[in-house]
Amino acid sequence: MDDALLPRNTAALRALLDKGVTMPVPLTVEIGDEVDVEHVSGDGVVIHPGARIRGASTVISAGCELGREGPVTIEDCRLGRGVALKGGYAARATFLDGANLGLGHHVREGCLLEEESGGAHCVGLKQTILMPFVTLGSLINFCDCLMAGGTSRTEHSEVGSSYIHFNFTPGGDKTTPSLFGDVPRGVLLREPPIFLGGQGGAVGPVRTAYGAVVAAGSVLRSDIREERSLTMVGPPPAMTQRDFTGREYRGINRLVAKNLDYLASLDALEAWYAEVRLPFFAAQGALGVLVGEGAREAIAAGRRERITRLLALAARMDPGQAPQAAFAAHAQALTEIFGGSYAAVPESLSTHAAATAAAGAPYVEAIRALPDDLVNAGQHWLAGIIEDRWADVEALLPGVARLRHREG
Incomplete structure (x- = not known):
């Protein structure tokens, strides 16, 4: 040929x-x-x-x-x-x-x-x-x-x-x-x-x-x-028209709060991979380790994306609007909250995960078989990581932190 x-x-x-x-x-x-x-x-x-x-x-x-x-x-x-x-x-x-x-x-x-x-x-x-x-x-x-x-x-x-x-x-x-x-x-x-x-x-x-x-x-x-x-969401409202500039951010604090909550969640997920999931990838050999690295890279890519989008939003803020000006002034500091250290994983949870992985149990089966005390410990630890991030947010922008749990 x-x-x-x-x-x-x-x-x-x-x-x-x-x-x-x-x-x-x-x-x-x-x-x-x-x-x-x-x-x-x-x-x-x-x-x-x-x-x-x-x-x-x-x-x-x-x-x-x-x-x-x-x-x-x-x-x-x-x-x-x-x-x-x-x-x-x-x-x-x-x-x-x-x-x-x-x-x-x-x-x-x-x-x-x-x-x-x-x-x-x-x-x-x-x-x-x-x-x-x-x-x-x-x-x-x-x-x-x-x-x-x-x-x-x-x-x-x-x-x-x-x-x-x-x-x-x-x-x-x-x-x-x-x-x-x-x-x-x-x-x-x-x-x-x-x-x-x-x-x-x-x-x-x-x-x-x-x-x-x-x-x-x-x-x-x-x-x-x-x-x-x-x-069940009803039909959309009748068509209306009004002036629109493309830079209206009347709900800026709510918007920022949702983004920060997502970033905090990514930090919690990254911690779960590093402290609990890692032994299960290692148990699969060299290819498993590489797949685990890819998963953590995907989480890190998600954080970079969210930070990039938040900083781009901050650059569009109107300095004449107090909430927008406050966000713009603190945007860089807000993004630096995420991706850092976190509270130590409960030793009982990490030890159990490592032993279960070494015994050859698949990850999903191992997590579903966790005893209640370790389930509660894991949930409390991950929720604490998110709460710690929000404590740092509140120190910078309390008006944003107050909207975290408000429906909208």
Whole structure:
């Protein structure tokens, strides 16, 4: 065959085949020169025709399947065991064991899909964190948010098809991260699921409590604080028109509070990974360690994104408006609160996690089997990290801190 018709990296293809990777039509698979084939497992990995694998940090663990439903491209992605990306594009994202997405997915930087989470066809994600078992339907845009809730594949948080998380304000800002559930309770896998009905949306930033059910066709414009509640949003108001400058921030303190709460939640999640999850990645060997690093990088990317957006917002503030001027004056100091040290993890929790991981227990099973005293200790520790961040916020902007728990 003419060499011009061959893939550019046939040596990598041969190395993967020799390792045991299944490629039904290997000459249709593109492997970037920068890809380290030692970071691709040969155990049960299937790469279908039309796949493009790129990026020096890409990791493909045992049992992964790429491109079952159509061509797939991954760039600098970390894939845990048994991940299925059935057709689409993913870049600078991390997928933990059993995560999956259907045909037409488009996943960008800062995404972390934890165990057995995923979505059906045509799902768009960016700066999105899905905790274990969270399931998205089809034709969904779900960027700039974190979703938790549920305990298993049969009881999990879910987003119905044709759902949008609106993450861009009329003024052109992306200071819109939403929390569906939370981190301190969500990581412990004991909370009732959240259901967001299809053909609907949420105008970020909003917070939604565990057990909330939102009827199909509803567009959320405010928080749902009541747990185990049913919300039905009525038809939109009649069309109105008024002058609009694009720089109206009458609710600036509320907007800033939502962003800071999201940042504090990312700090708590990062601490959970560092102190509790780390041994479970290490127990999976070298590839597991790399996947764990990718997860923590996704969380750090989320923090950088939120800080960038907050500082951009601060630059747009009107110095003649007192709340806006106060935020602008303290914006840099506010962002420096996050990403630093945190209270020590309860020793009983970290010791138990390390011992359980060393014994070979999968992460999800280990967390679901935690005794109540360790569940309470973990939740209290993570909530304390968030409270500590808010104490620092209050010292700078008490008017913002007061709005933290106010519905809106």
